Every structure is written in structure tokens, then in C-alpha cells.
Amino acid sequence: MSDHMKRDATPGLLGRLIRRGRRDARRTSVALAVVTGFVALTTGIAFAFWSSTGTGTATASTGTLSAPTGTTASTTAGSGAVSVSWNAPTTGVAPSGYTVSRVLGGSSVSVCGTGTILVTGTSCSDTSVPDGTYTYVVTSIRGGWTAAGTASAPVTVTNTIATTTSVTSSANPAVVGQTVTYTATVTQATGATKPTGSVTFKDGSSTITCTGGNQTLSGGTATCSLSYPGVGTHSVTAVYGGAGVFTGSTSPALSQVINAASTTTTLASSTNPSVTGQSVTFTATVAAAAPGSGTPTGTVAFQDGATTLSCTGGAQTLNGSGVATCQVPFSSAGGKSVVATYSGSTNYLTSSSASLSQNVNSASTTTTVSSSGLSSVTGQSVTYTASVAPVSPGAGTPAGTVAFKDGGTVISGCGAQTLSAGAATCVVTPSVGSHPITAVYAGTADFTTSTSSSITQVVSAASTTTSLTSAPNPSVTGQNVTFTATVTAVNPGTGTPTGTVSFTSGGLAITCTGGSQTLNGSGVATCQTTFSTSGTKSIVATYAGTTDYLGSASTAVSQVVNVPASATQFTVSPSPATVTAGSNLSLTITAKLADGTTTDTSYTGTKSLTWSGAATATSPSGVAPTLQASATFTSGVATNVLVTLTTAGASRTLTVSDGSISGQATVNVNNAAVSGLAYTNMVFGGSGSSVTACYTNCTIASLGNNGSVTANVSLVDAYGNLGSLGTDTTVSMSNPDGGTYSTTGTAPLKILAGTKTSTWTVKLAEGTASYNDRLIATSSPLSSSLTVTIKKGA
Numbered sequence: 191m192s193d194h195m196k197r198d199a200t201p202g203l204l205g206r207l208i209r210r211g212r213r214d215a216r217r218t219s220v221a222l223a224v225v226t227g228f229v230a231l232t233t234g235i236a237f238a239f240w241s242s243t244g245t246g247t248a249t250a251s252t253g254t255l256s257a258p259t260g261t262t263a264s265t266t267a268g269s270g271a272v273s274v275s276w277n278a279p280t281t282g283v284a285p286s287g288y289t290v291s292r293v294l295g296g297s298s299v300s301v302c303g304t305g306t307i308l309v310t311g312t313s314c315s316d317t318s319v320p321d322g323t324y325t326y327v328v329t330s331i332r333g334g335w336t337a338a339g340t341a342s343a344p345v346t347v348t349n350t351i352a353t354t355t356s357v358t359s360s361a362n363p364a365v366v367g368q369t370v371t372y373t374a375t376v377t378q379a380t381g382a383t384k385p386t387g388s389v390t391f392k393d394g395s396s397t398i399t400c401t402g403g404n405q406t407l408s409g410g411t412a413t414c415s416l417s418y419p420g421v422g423t424h425s426v427t428a429v430y431g432g433a434g435v436f437t438g439s440t441s442p443a444l445s446q447v448i449n450a451a452s453t454t455t456t457l458a459s460s461t462n463p464s465v466t467g468q469s470v471t472f473t474a475t476v477a478a479a480a481p482g483s484g485t486p487t488g489t490v491a492f493q494d495g496a497t498t499l500s501c502t503g504g505a506q507t508l509n510g511s512g513v514a515t516c517q518v519p520f521s522s523a524g525g526k527s528v529v530a531t532y533s534g535s536t537n538y539l540t541s542s543s544a545s546l547s548q549n550v551n552s553a554s555t556t557t558t559v560s561s562s563g564l565s566s567v568t569g570q571s572v573t574y575t576a577s578v579a580p581v582s583p584g585a586g587t588p589a590g591t592v593a594f595k596d597g598g599t600v601i602s603g604c605g606a607q608t609l610s611a612g613a614a615t616c617v618v619t620p621s622v623g624s625h626p627i628t629a630v631y632a633g634t635a636d637f638t639t640s641t642s643s644s645i646t647q648v649v650s651a652a653s654t655t656t657s658l659t660s661a662p663n664p665s666v667t668g669q670n671v672t673f674t675a676t677v678t679a680v681n682p683g684t685g686t687p688t689g690t691v692s693f694t695s696g697g698l699a700i701t702c703t704g705g706s707q708t709l710n711g712s713g714v715a716t717c718q719t720t721f722s723t724s725g726t727k728s729i730v731a732t733y734a735g736t737t738d739y740l741g742s743a744s745t746a747v748s749q750v751v752n753v754p755a756s757a758t759q760f761t762v763s764p765s766p767a768t769v770t771a772g773s774n775l776s777l778t779i780t781a782k783l784a785d786g787t788t789t790d791t792s793y794t795g796t797k798s799l800t801w802s803g804a805a806t807a808t809s810p811s812g813v814a815p816t817l818q819a820s821a822t823f824t825s826g827v828a829t830n831v832l833v834t835l836t837t838a839g840a841s842r843t844l845t846v847s848d849g850s851i852s853g854q855a856t857v858n859v860n861n862a863a864v865s866g867l868a869y870t871n872m873v874f875g876g877s878g879s880s881v882t883a884c885y886t887n888c889t890i891a892s893l894g895n896n897g898s899v900t901a902n903v904s905l906v907d908a909y910g911n912l913g914s915l916g917t918d919t920t921v922s923m924s925n926p927d928g929g930t931y932s933t934t935g936t937a938p939l940k941i942l943a944g945t946k947t948s949t950w951t952v953k954l955a956e957g958t959a960s961y962n963d964r965l966i967a968t969s970s971p972l973s974s975s976l977t978v979t980i981k982k983g984a
Contacts, residue, residue, distance in 0.1 A: 254282035255330055257337035258312070263326040263345040265319070267381030268435020270349045274302065275313040276328045276339060285330035285337070290314050293325045293341060303331070319347045348435075352379040355389070355441040357428035363447035364418070366537040367483030369402070370446065371415045374428030376407055378436060384410040387433025393424045407433075418448040419484060420537050450536065451482025455490070455543040457530040463549035466636040467585030469519045471504060474530035474543060476512045486538040490514035494526045494548075508532075520550045521586050523636045552638045553584025557592070559629035559642040566620065568652035568738040569685030574616040576629035578609060580637060587612045588637040593630045596620070596647075606632075619684070620649045622738050651737065652683025656691070656744040658731040662788055664750035667724050669791065670704070671751075673717045675731035675744060677709055687739040691715035695727045695749075709733075721751040757781035757790030757826065760853025762846060768858045771809070771909050774832050777855065779846060781826040791825040797848045801833070805844045805857050809836035810868075810910030811885040835859045838911035862907035864915055866974040867967055869901035870947060875955070884978050885910045891981040898930075898955040899980055903939075903967055904947040912946040922968040923952055929980070930955035931965060941969075954980060 256279030265272045274290050287308020291298040302314035308331050316326070325341040353376050360371040374389040388405050389412035391398040402415030407430075418424070424446040432438035453476050460471035474490045489507050492499040503517030520526060526548040534540030555578050562573040576592040587609075594604040594616040604616035614629075625647040633639030657676045665671045675691045690708050693700040704718030721727065727749040735741030761780045769775040781793035801817040808814045813836045821828035833844070838861045845854045869884040875898035881890060885906060890899060903921050905913050919941040925931035933939060935950030942949075954965040968975040 255285060255332045255335045255337045256280075256282040257330055257339040258285075258288060258328045259339060261326060261328050261339050261342040263324070263342040265345050265347050267348050267378070267383065268351050270317065270319055270347065272316040272319050272324070272326070272345055272347060273313065274316060274326045274328065274342065278312055279330060279337070283332055285332045287331050288312075289329045289331060290316070291327045291329070292316055292319070293327055294322060298327065301326075321348055322346070348380060350437055351381060351385075351435050352437050353377060353385050353430060353432070353439045354379070355428050355430045355439040357391070357426060357441040357444050359426070359444060359446055361481070362444070363449050365449050365451040365478075365482040366419060366421060367417050367451055367478050368448075368481040369415055369417050369483075371403060371413055372398075372426060372428065372444075374412045374414075374430070374441060376410050376412075376430045376436075376439065378410075385430070385433060385436040387431060387436070388412065389414075390429045390431065392427050392429060398426070417483060421448050421450050423447050450534075450539050451484070452479040453477065453482075453486055453532055453534075453538050453541040454479050455530050455532045455541045457528065457543035457546045459528070459546060459548055461583075462546075463551050464520065465551050465580075465584040466521065466523050466553035467519045467580050468550075468553070468583040469502070469517050469585070470548065472499075472516045472518070472528060472530065472546070474514045474516075474532070476508055476514070476532045476538075476541070478538060479541075482538075484537070485510060485512045486532065486535065488535040488538070489533050490516075491531045491533065492516040492518070493529050493531065494520075499528070519585055520548070521636065523550045523552045525549055552633070552636055553586070554581040555579065555584075555588055555631055555633070555637045555640040556581055557629050557631045557640045557642040559594070559627060559645055561627065561645060561647055564645065565648050565650070567650050567679075567683040568622055569619055569679050570649075570652065570682040571617055571619055571684070572647060574604075574618070574627055574629070574647075576607070576614045576616075576631070576642065578612055578614075578631045578637070578640070584637075586636070588631070588634065590634040590637070591632050592616075593632065594618075595628045595630060596625045620647055622649050622651055624648050651735070651740050652685070653680035654678060654683075654687055654733055654735070654739050654742040655680055656731050656733045656742045658729065658744035658747045660729065660747055660749050663747075664752050665721065666752050666754040667722055668720055668754065669788075670718055670720055671749060672705060673700075673719070673729055673731065673747070673749075675715045675717075675733070677713045677715070677733045677739075677742065679739060683739070685738070686711060686713045687733065687736065689734050689736045689739070691717075692732050692734070693717040693719075694730050694732070697730075700729070721749075724751045724753050726750050754792055755783050755790075757793045757851055758784045759786065759851050760846060760848075761786075762844070762853045762855035765855035766841070766858060767855060768860065769835060770860045771836050771838050771862045771907060771911055772813075772834060773862075774834050775857065776829075777831045777833065777846075779821060779823075779828045779831055779853065781823060781851065789826040793826040794823050796820055796822045797828070799831075800847050800849070801844065802847075803842060803844045803854075804839065805835045805837065805842035805859060807837050810883065811906070811908070813909050836909040836911075838907075838909070861911045861913045862909060864905045864913040864972070865908050866906055866972060867921070867969050867976045868904045868906045868910065868912075869899075869967070869976065869978055870904045870912075871951075872899055872901040874899050883910075884976065887977040887979075889979040889981060897980050898953060899965070899978065900951055900953040901978075902948050902951055903941065903976075905941055905972075914944050914946045915941075917943050917971070919972065920970045921948065922970075924966045924968070925954055925964065926966065927962060927964050929965070954978070956980070 258276040260277040263272050263274050287310045289303035292301045301316040303309040323344050323346045327341045328339045330337040355376050357374045364370045376385045391414040400414035403413030405412050426444045426446050428441040430439050456475045458473045464470045476486045478484050499518050501516040504515030506514050508514050528546045528548050530543040532541050557578050559576050566572050578588045591606040592614040594601045607614035626644045627647050628644050629642040631640050659674045677687045702717035705716030707715050709715050728746045729749050730746050732743040733741050759782050763778050781790040783790050798820050806815050815836050816834035818832050821831045838859045840858050842857050844857050872882050921939045933952050962981050964979045966977045
């Protein structure tokens with residue numbers, strides 16, 4: 191037996207048998223016959239055994255039990271199992287099987303094959319392996335012999351796999367309505383197997399409702415598509431909940447910015463071209479511009495150039511379809527450049543449409559004409575009214591002018607009547623006849639011209655009334671009587687009739703000796719005549735009529751003709767009269783009958799006159815008036831009867847008489863110009879005197895002893911009427927005969943401007959027992975002097 195058998199370490203029955211055999215083999219060379227013999231070698235250990243006991247010798251071949259090679263261990267992360275495989279030995283005896291041990295540190299655990307149940311293949315699976323890093327050893331088994339192979343490379347077992355999640359956006363920033371796709375990528379910490387399960391996408395703490403994408407992981411990714419209806423910033427995370435061995439994880443937050451979406455505005459017109467006043471509907475459609483979407487809200491402004499249109503209808507607020515409308519009638523013709531401007535909102539940017547050229551043509555018109563009365567008379571005012579209206583679909587109120595025509599001729603003054611509220615008028619007084627009237631609207635840039643249909647104005651002659659008066663009435667035979675006929679148009683006729691009037695008395699034509707029987711510009715005709723017989727006359731005036739005015743006759747006027755009477759009084763004119771003292775006053779004296787108005791034309795010839803009244807008094811200075819003593823009367827009237835009055839005074843009554851009849855006049859006599867001085871308010875000492883004023887040089891005698899005179903100095907005209915000057919008058923006093931002279935004032939003595947009499951007095955007293963004294967007053971600027979002499983009586 192070989193030396194390998196010495197290294198047998200195999201325990202058990204087989205070992206004992208082997209060892210006992212060895213002993214027997216050593217001790218007994220021949221004792222038993224060998225029935226069966228076997229020798230094996232494993233790992234350099236040989237062994238032999240016998241099938242029966244005995245003595246003797248035997249020989250057997252030896253063999254080797256080899257260990258497996260190429261042991262590998264592999265695992266799938268999260269599976270908790272390790273797959274172990276090896277290669278069977280290719281030399282030596284074939285093992286009966288194998289056992290597999292898991293080694294961690296210095297400890298090993300048998301995981302595959304046992305002493306009784308060996309692994310017969312070249313692989314096994316170690317399940318429910320705790321997390322850790324291990325090596326695996328595979329041992330060949332043959333009987334009681336073993337041969338352990340080389341340990342596998344370390345293998346790490348993980349039952350759960352950590353993950354990390356990230357999220358990206360397909361568009362950041364995006365705009366309102368734009369589809370944004372979030373992509374979540376879940377990555378395993380180890381291994382090649384991709385995580386499975388689903389991902390939840392969140393905006394802040396709220397779960398996003400995805401409208402597209404696949405939230406179930408495929409190849410480690412999941413997607414979520416949606417669009418945002420409003421602007422803002424969103425904190426987006428992707429949350430992986432974990433699945434199988436893969437743990438959950440949440441991505442870092444992604445800041446998704448949503449800006450306002452751009453818009454486009456389009457504009458359309460309901461009617462283009464249109465006409466003046468026609469209602470046009472402009473429709474603006476506002477849409478989000480790609481990539482934005484959704485329906486914009488807000489308002490739209492419509493403009494014609496720089497002018498905002500005043501919409502009369504429609505809704506300028508966008509509806510649910512993004513549409514706004516503006517109904518507007520254009521009041522003027524021409525090309526309009528219309529633009530719709532969307533004001534924008536928080537979520538949508540403003541935009542303007544392209545300019546739309548709206549052509550507005552002039553609207554057609556119709557013109558009608560009417561009359562305030564188609565039947566009228568001469569002088570009656572007629573108002574023609576033209577009404578101009580647009581023809582549908584045109585609208586509005588035409589402006590401009592209207593020409594009114596009579597036939598083909600423009601009516602004077604009505605060639606360009608201005609429309610007001612669509613109407614123009616023409617006020618005329620048409621002549622007698624038939625008049626075809628039309629109204630022609632001139633048109634404007636906004637409304638076309640048009641002509642009315644013709645209406646017929648029929649004008650007839652106007653009725654008249656004739657009135658008749660007479661003067662005087664009653665009259666006397668031989669006296670001129672004037673009959674006045676006045677012809678007027680009867681309403682509604684107006685104007686002043688023309689033509690002639692005839693006058694009759696008792697149906698017989700009167701032969702007029704004066705007046706004019708042709709109507710004047712006031713419609714008046716007159717007839718002057720005298721009646722040779724007394725009695726009551728029935729006078730009628732008859733208007734003959736003309737083309738324009740119908741004839742008419744007055745009601746009869748009873749003219750009373752009496753036998754002439756004598757004059758009973760004078761009338762004097764002028765009265766009141768104003769004259770300056772010393773100037774001639776020319777008077778007219780008329781003899782009147784008892785009625786005080788009728789002149790007695792039979793009072794004729796030269797008549798003696800007497801005068802009385804305050805105005806005839808002698809003037810203060812002694813100048814008497816001049817009064818005409820007789821006058822010649824013609825048909826009861828005397829003219830240029832002259833009187834000259836000298837006493838000034840207001841409202842003096844002057845009476846003149848022929849001895850039988852008289853009359854009066856009121857005369858205001860003004861002062862003549864101031865020309866000299868007078869002593870006034872004279873008071874005498876000694877024997878008294880009746881003299882109170884001295885207007886010229888005067889002598890006062892018989893004053894007796896102690897004679898004296900005291901007086902004021904006054905300004906007077908040539909007739910002794912007190913007057914005043916516009917400047918001061920200086921007075922110088924002297925007494926050349928030696929009498930005693932004194933004044934109450936202080937020299938120089940003055941009569942002040944505007945006053946008539948001095949406020950100071952002078953006094954002259956006798957000079958001797960037998961005196962003859964003078965007081966002389968001299969004035970400037972009058973260059974006038976006045977002397978008073980006082981004498982003692984015998």
C-alpha cells in the first residue's frame with residue numbers, strides 16, 4: 191500500500207475499516223483471500239478496503255479525489271439569492287457530489303448539499319441570503335473523503351435598492367396654455383435592473399393632474415404632460431413611491447415659470463363697403479399665439495385711426511370664444527382705418543389687429559317738400575318745408591342746403607336754406623297764380639343729392655276792407671272837407687293794396703277838388719271837396735281792386751253839413767313861446783268856432799287888437815313893450831303878428847282881443863345880456879322917499895336935514911332886469927361932492943360871478959346943511975358908471 195494511505199483522516203466506519211485493513215495487511219501477509227479490493231486517492235490521500243475479513247495479502251490500485259474548480263457566485267440586487275456554479279474535477283475519481291458553504295469572516299454556513307443529500311450538479315442557489323458580502327466554497331465528496339475547492343470571489347447581497355429621482359421640463363419658461371412635459375428619471379443605486387412602478391408629479395404639495403404622458407416607469411422614466419391656464423411660478427417635484435426592492439425617492443424641486451402668452455387679434459367687418467349712417471359690425475377675434483393656448487379674456491378697443499369708436503352695440507368684452515364686437519354707424523363718408531386692440535390680461539399679452547380699410551360711401555337721400563297751405567292769398571306768408579332723409583341702409587341726419595324752386599327758377603332768398611335736424615324752410619309771399627314748387631337737396635360728402643316731387647301752390651287775390659273817415663264832421667257849407675279811405679288786406683292776406691278809390695255821396699260820384707284818389711304806400715286815398723248845401727250826406731268809398739286784391743266798399747259815413755257860424759275865440763301860437771327881453775316875437779292868431787278846433791274861414795280883414803297881461807308891463811328901467819295894434823286875417827288866420835316884451839319873467843300870460851273875441855298865449859321872457867349897474871334896495875334917511883331903485887343917473891331931492899341914502903349895487907340888462915356874469919365884477923365908489931360915503935364891505939368891492947346883487951351896501955350922507963351930494967359907482971369889466979345925487983329940499 192502506498193504512502194498516501196498514511197494520510198487518511200477519514201473518520202467513520204469506512205475509516206475504521208480502512209485502518210483495520212491496513213493493520214491487517216501489515217500484520218498478515220497471507221491469511222485471507224481478497225474477495226474485493228479498492229484503493230482510492232483524494233487530495234493525495236489513498237485508501238483501500240476489503241469486502242470480507244481474513245488474512246492474507248492483497249494488492250489494489252490507488253486513485254485521487256480532486257476539488258471542483260472555477261467557483262463563481264452571483265446575485266441580482268434585491269433578489270436575496272446567490273447563484274453558485276463551479277466546474278466538476280476532470281482528474282481523479284469522480285466525486286459522489288458536492289457541498290456548498292457560504293463564508294462570512296471566519297464562519298461558514300452549509301447552504302447546498304448535506305452529508306446524506308449531496309449536490310450532484312455543478313450549481314446551486316442560496317436563497318434568503320441576508321445582506322452582506324460573502325465567499326462560497328464548493329467541496330467534492332466521495333465516501334468519507336472530501337476535496338474543497340478555491341473560494342469564489344466575494345459577492346455582495348442586497349435585498350433593497352436605493353433610488354434617486356430627477357425631473358426635467360420640456361419648456362421652461364413656458365407660456366399660458368403651452369403643453370409642458372415633465373420627465374422623471376428614477377435611477378437605482380446598484381445593479382442594472384431598472385426600477386419599476388409609478389411616479390407622482392406634484393406642484394408644491396398638490397398632486398398634478400396629468401393630461402398626457404405615462405406616469406408608469408418604463409426604462410426608468412415616467413412623463414407627465416399638462417398646460418397651465420395662468421401665469422405664475424410652480425415648484426414641481428417627481429415622487430417615486432418605490433416598488434419591489436427599489437426604495438422610493440423624491441426629486442429636487444424644479445421651478446417652472448409660466449409667462450403670459452402672446453396673442454393675435456384679427457378683425458372683420460360685417461359690411462364693406464357701407465354707406466353713411468349704416469350700422470357696421472366689427473368682429474375682433476383674439477387667440478393665443480403658439481405655443482400658448484386657451485381663450486383670452488378682457489376687452490377690445492376699436493379705433494378709427496387715432497379716434498376711439500363709440501360702439502352703439504355689440505360687446506367689447508371677449509366672450510367664451512375670444513370674440514368681441516362693435517356696432518357703429520359712420521356719420522361721414524370716406525375711407526376708415528379701423529384697428530382692434532386687445533387690452534391684454536394677466537395671462538395674455540396685448541395685441542392689435544392689422545388695419546382694416548372700411549370704405550364708407552355717401553348714403554342716398556330722398557327729399558320731400560310740403561307747404562303750410564297749398565291754397566293761399568296775396569300777401570299771405572307761406573312756409574315751404576323740405577325734409578331730407580337717408581335711404582336705408584343709410585342713416586343719420588343729412589346736413590347741407592336745400593334750394594327751393596318755383597318751376598325752374600330758384601325762389602329769391604331760398605337758394606341755399608340750411609338743413610336743421612334734416613329739415614329746411616323757405617318763407618315766401620307768392621304772387622297770384624299757380625306755382626309748381628320743388629326742393630333740391632344739394633348733397634354733401636356724406637349724402638347724395640336728391641330732388642323732391644313737385645307740389646302746386648295756388649295763390650288767389652286777397653280780400654280787402656275799406657274804411658272811411660271825414661274831417662271836419664260836422665262841417666259848414668263852403669268848408670273844405672277831406673274824406674280819407676284806407677284799404678287793407680283781410681287776414682290771412684297781407685301787404686298794401688294798390689289801385690284807386692272812388693267816392694260817392696248818395697250814390698253820386700263826388701268831384702274831388704283835392705287829395706289823391708290813388709292809394710299811396712300806406713293804402714290810403716283822399717278826396718277834398720266842399721258842399722254848397724247843408725244837410726246830412728251819405729258818403730261811400732269804393733276800392734276798385736287789382737289782380738292781387740279784391741275790391742271792397744266802405745260802410746257809409748254820414749257827413750253833417752251846417753250853415754256857417756261866427757268865430758268865438760282866438761288861438762295864439764306858438765304857446766308856450768320863449769323870447770329874450772327886447773326881441774321881436776312872431777305870433778299867429780287864428781279865429782276859431784265854438785268847437786275850438788274849426789277855423790272860422792269867414793273871419794277876414796284887418797282887425798284892431800288890444801293886448802293885456804303881465805308881459806306887457808313897462809320894464810324896471812322904464813322901457814315899454816312894443817305891441818302890434820292891428821292884424822290882417824285871411825280865412826280866419828293872421829300871421830307874423832309882432833310883439834316886443836321888456837320885462838323878464840317865466841310863464842307870463844299874454845292876452846289879445848279884437849274887442850269881441852280873445853285868446854291867450856304863455857310867454858317865457860328871458861333877460862337880455864347884462865350891460866350896466868343899478869342901485870337897488872334903496873333906503874333913505876331924513877325925509878322919506880318912494881324911490882327904491884336907480885337904474886340910470888338919478889336925483890333924489892327934498893330929503894330934509896340929515897339926508898342919506900343906503901343901497902346895494904346890482905347888475906342889470908338894458909331893460910333893468912337883474913342878471914349875472916360868469917366872472918366877478920369889480921365896483922369902484924366915489925363921492926366927489928364931499929358927502930359922507932361908507933360901505934359895509936372891504937375894498938375892492940365885487941359882485942361875485944353867478945350872482946346878481948352885491949352882498950355889501952353903500953351909504954351916502956349929507957355933506958352940509960345945504961347939500962347937493964353925489965355917489966358914483968363904476969364897474970369893471972363892464973366899463974359902466976352910475977350916479978345918484980341927493981339934494982336938500984327948499
